[in-house]
Amino acid sequence: MSRIRIGDHTWTFDAASLELYHCMSSEADWNLALVRAGATLWLAGTVVPGPRSPEALLGAEVSVDLRSLDEVAGALLGRHVTLYPGGQDVCALRFRLAASPGGVRLAASAGCDWDRYLKTFDHDRPVDLELDIDAAVVALHPGNLP
Template sequence: MSRIRIGHDSWTLDRASLEAYHCHAPEADWNLALDHAGQTLWLAGTVTPGPRAPAELVGAEVTVDLRSLDEVVGALLGRAVTLYPGGQDVCALGFTLAPSPAGVRLAAIVTCDWDRALATFPHDEPVVLELDIDAGVEGLHPGGLP
């Protein structure tokens, strides 16, 4: 089971699938399709080293594109959000991929500051973001996406 939690809100995902491209480069790009309640949300980022086979994803370092993180979390919350994982001085989210029955596990827990001008949360405190996503590997492409 895959889920995303932020603060006191939690969502279970119906399905998650990962595609990576530019895999012959030292750093590859990835897109993660997250199916939730009839919609597809897209999380994106980079993976190092570029994987040439699905098994090479296990132990690889991923970095999450924070704009895509804001879009996913904002869609789940139903309101705009700008997150600063690790606080405004860090503002980055990276972790190591682990094996899972589906293919790979994207898992991270991080405290996030957020843009108060958006009034996303009814308090002035940082929020904890937890990603625990089992994703099938749909494709590894040496160049761009087909």
């Protein structure tokens, strides 16, 4: 099962699929489709080194594009949010991919500061973020997406 938790709220997903491109370079880009109740949310980022095979993904370092994280979190919460994983001094979400029954496991947790101007939460403390996603690897493109 795939899920995202933000603070006290948890969402589960019906399916998750990972597609990578620029795999022949030292750093590849990825898009993760998260399907929930017929709607698709997109998380994106980079992975190093660029994987030449699905097996090469295991242990590879993943970075999440924080703009896409804000879009996914905002869609789930139903309001705008700007998250700063690790606090404003760190502001990064990185982890290593692991094997999972469905393909690869994207798992990370971080305390996140957030933009108080947006009044996303009804408190003034950081929120916990947890990703635990089992994704099928659907394609590794050597260059751009077709």
